[in-house]
Amino acid sequence: MLFSTQGFLILFLPLVLITFYGCVQVRILRQLVIISASLIFYELWSWHFVPSLILLTFINWIIACQYGKSHHKAWLTGGIIINIAMLGFFKYANFFAENVDDIFGMHHTPWNIIMPLGISFFVFQKISYLIDLRRGEKHIYSLIDFFEFVTFFPQLIAGPIVRHNEIIPQFEKNPINPQLWENISKGLCLILIGLVKKAGIAESIAMTCNPLFDQAAQGQLLNITEAWVAAIAYSLQIFFDFSGYSDMAIGTALLFGLQLPYNFNAPYQSHNLQEFWRRWHMTLSRFLRDYLYIPLGGNRCGPIRQSTNLVTTMLLAGLWHGAGWSFVAWGGMHGVGLTINHAWKKISPFSFPKPIAWMITLFFLIFSWVIFRAENFSTAAHIWQSMLGFNGVGTYKIRHNIIFYLAILLVLFCPSSQNLINKYLRPSKWIAVVGGIAAAYFILLIGGRIPDAFIYFHF
Structure with a gap:
């Protein structure tokens, strides 16, 4: 069962919440409700x-x-x-x-x-x-x-x-406490934000991204415009898809009075790769740091050993994402990039202005996502060649172009979901009305679609 389905949002989740709060005063009962619901949720995929x-x-x-x-x-x-x-x-x-x-x-x-x-x-x-x-x-x-x-x-x-x-x-902790309604309101807002990210943005951008990558996989030449659109589209798709899932997961947990760690913090606004990995899939990054990079020696050793530690960590991070050499190559690219990042900070007296540093980081990320998404090395090489202009300029009509350009503005200039909820949103009947209308619209919208699994479900 997917978070972004009517079955979850209007049937499974409400029934679990009703049962949970019906016995919330007895700790063991509310825990048994969650465990039972979790096993049912998992069994609905496959027993x-x-x-x-x-x-x-x-x-x-x-x-x-x-x-x-x-x-x-x-x-x-x-x-x-x-x-x-x-x-x-x-x-x-x-x-x-x-x-x-x-x-x-x-x-x-x-x-x-x-x-x-x-x-x-x-x-x-x-x-x-x-x-x-x-x-x-x-x-x-x-x-x-x-x-x-x-x-x-x-x-x-x-x-x-x-x-x-x-x-x-x-x-x-009993969920019925002074924070109850704050948790519920924040949880519902995060679920709505995640639903908009997944159903409203990621799945729309996929309609542009997937055909272009499919064409490249079939050997069709992409022009420079098509290649850049494909690479940028996937960079947007994977962010909105996975951060949307994380928002819905964190929001759902809040409905039960439980706080999960945040997972994204506006990663495409980073000025270097180190900062990116502190903002992207934050719980994986800290796992790799605390249980792999630091035990290997971290940065407590010489530059060559530190570089080896970084590359090793990122190669294994790539392999964790999928059983394929393209994922390993993606991890290797980030390992080398992080090594250069560390070395530059230590030995160079010159630092790039923030806008230039941000652009360099963003271009690297867009290039690296190509090998992550491509079915094989030849497809990635083809798209990279096209991005560099080897296959002509040309044009391309973007599907749902308003959503595409809006997505770019959101990732580059808007705060993360948790900052939006915790720092900027305040209780308001107008926010409640608009949120309720938006929720009803997207719940109706997803009812007419064949649901697409979240990208990270494959990993």
Whole structure:
């Protein structure tokens, strides 16, 4: 079930909220409601996914409990290996087997492995918890707390990647408190903003983006205008699609009185790549920083080692996004870009004016998204060549051009969703009326469409 469907917005979510607040005074009952709703939400995708989710969650809880009793870190090491092995099998088994077969000149027939939806996200949650225990965390949670932490349906499929110590302590707090109506109003606003981003902007821009990338994949030459439109369109599409999902996830959690970490902060307004990764998919960025980059040595070593750490981290970040060399190449581009960024700050007495730095960063991001979106290297190379003018100038008529240009203005000049909600919006009956009309319009709009899954559901 998708957030951006009528079934979720006018049936599933209201029923869960009614049941939740009907027993909200009893902690264990409200937790059981959320866990049950989360498993139903996951089962609506495919019941085949549910056993692996439950089994892996239970195994990790048992491992944490055994460590709590014995304090032998071998339990935690084994748990981390099990999680990585599960992720590796479901997501990368065919990828690695195909590459091994290619080395020996053999043909690989793909194994029929169905990857559980959201495994990249909920495996990272468990790994971070086990690593925190290794680092001295003392929190061994009850089974019901741990299950709610892992399965909480707003963040189950595509994040944000929530840490145990951010969310589990909130389970104790009764949602009926002085912040109740503020949480509900902010939650509804974020859900509406996310719905507009997904159904109103991302899916409209996809109608421009997808045909152009499909043409390039089929070997058709794009002119410079078409290539730049394709690259810019995908840069817009992936932002509005994923940030829209994150807004709806955070907003939905607020309806239950739970605060998830924010995931986007106007990333295309960044002046360098470091700043971009502090603003884009923020929960993944901090996971990579805290559990990979810093343990590798971070910036506490010489420049060559630091550069190696950066590139290694970003290569693995690319591989995390998908089992394909194009994702690895995208990660490598960002790793090299971050290395240059760090080196420039250390050795150059000259710094670019902010507008120039912003333009350089933006052009790099648009170029790099091409390899992320393209089906293969040849398609990406074709689009890059066209962007550089090797295949003529030409023109292109953009579909939904008003939305396209509005999207550009929004990403370049408007505040992030959380800043809009927390700093600029104030209680107003007019905002409520306009929001209600907008919500009704978009709920009717999505009822006439075949829903498109959020882009990050594939990762």
